Amino acid sequence: LTLFEMQLLDAMSGKSGVIECTFVQSDIIPGIPYLSTPVLLGRNGLEKNLGLPAMNNFEKNMLNTALPELKKNIEKGIKMTSKGGISSFKRVQQWLTFARQWHIINAEWQDPILLAGKVAHYLRGMNKPIFHHESDCGDHVIVYNCRHIAMWAFDWKRLDYYFDNRYLRGKSNIPAYEIHQVDPCRIVFMEVYRALGGPHDLGTKRRNIERLHVFADKDVPSHLLKNVCNHLEQVMRVPKRYDDYTEEERRNFPKIVQLPDDYCVDDEANEMETESFDSSSIR
Numbered sequence: 001l002t003l004f005e006m007q008l009l010d011a012m013s014g015k016s017g018v019i020e021c022t023f024v025q026s027d028i029i030p031g032i033p034y035l036s037t038p039v040l041l042g043r044n045g046l047e048k049n050l051g052l053p054a055m056n057n058f059e060k061n062m063l064n065t066a067l068p069e070l071k072k073n074i075e076k077g078i079k080m081t082s083k084g085g086i087s088s089f090k091r092v093q094q095w096l097t098f099a100r101q102w103h104i105i106n107a108e109w110q111d112p113i114l115l116a117g118k119v120a121h122y123l124r125g126m127n128k129p130i131f132h133h134e135s136d137c138g139d140h141v142i143v144y145n146c147r148h149i150a151m152w153a154f155d156w157k158r159l160d161y162y163f164d165n166r167y168l169r170g171k172s173n174i175p176a177y178e179i180h181q182v183d184p185c186r187i188v189f190m191e192v193y194r195a196l197g198g199p200h201d202l203g204t205k206r207r208n209i210e211r212l213h214v215f216a217d218k219d220v221p222s223h224l225l226k227n228v229c230n231h232l233e234q235v236m237r238v239p240k241r242y243d244d245y246t247e248e249e250r251r252n253f254p255k256i257v258q259l260p261d262d263y264c265v266d267d268e269a270n271e272m273e274t275e276s277f278d279s280s281s282i283r
Contacts, residue, residue: 109238111152120195144220
């Protein structure tokens with residue numbers, strides 16, 4: 001038994017003592033958040049050599065409901081641990097939690113704003129149970145095909161990005177399409193950097209953005225691909241182009257107008273002759 005388990009069992013058995021615990025999220029009591037852990041042990045449960053204080057009504061209710069279940073789960077966990085120890089799945093899951101994983105995602109036909117929110121989720125490590133906004137537990141993310149991103153409606157021309165080099169006349173608002181023509185990866189980089197947090201997260205933003213790898217096309221270096229262990233799902237459904245359909249799918253597709261058999265598809269060959277307009281006839 002660990003020190004925490006021994007102290008917890010002694011306290012629930014009525015012995016005096018203090019349970020040394022920390023603010024960690026645990027599944028010992030399902031449905032109880034981690035901030036309620038000190039409440040279960042008393043208001044002074046984190047202080048040493050003070051014993052368990054007098055309980056209020058809320059703590060008495062928790063003592064009658066949560067603590068018996070807690071004791072039952074601890075005893076059950078002790079029996080399972082004594083039998084076979086930690087399972088292979090839990091062991092690998094723990095390794096992946098504390099390791100730097102590599103994810104890859106395709107940015108083709110994806111909105112950069114929605115894509116940045118998902119990429120920032122993995123860069124910060126929010127997919128891990130040990131996440132904290134000041135911790136350094138994020139993963140690496142590779143984003144390719146940044147040249148083929150998509151924006152809603154007229155956002156390419158209406159969406160401006162603010163730049164300021166802190167010099168005289170150094171402020172400028174540049175449309176998104178001009179930035180994309182110069183650097184296809186710049187839009188994705190700026191949106192991910194914005195999604196990582198505000199000015200109060202400046203220290204963690206600069207640290208997390210170093211694990212972002214953006215590429216304009218499909219050409220990703222092999223020394224990065226060999227580290228990839230997960231392929232992220234795209235945030236938007238990729239539309240299917242007309243030339244992607246097979247000939248059978250085009251033939252069976254419902255038609256609004258049934259064209260005649262002798263209809264010529266070529267616009268130039270099927271162009272109708274129009275009468276010349278004589279402007280002199282109108283007075």
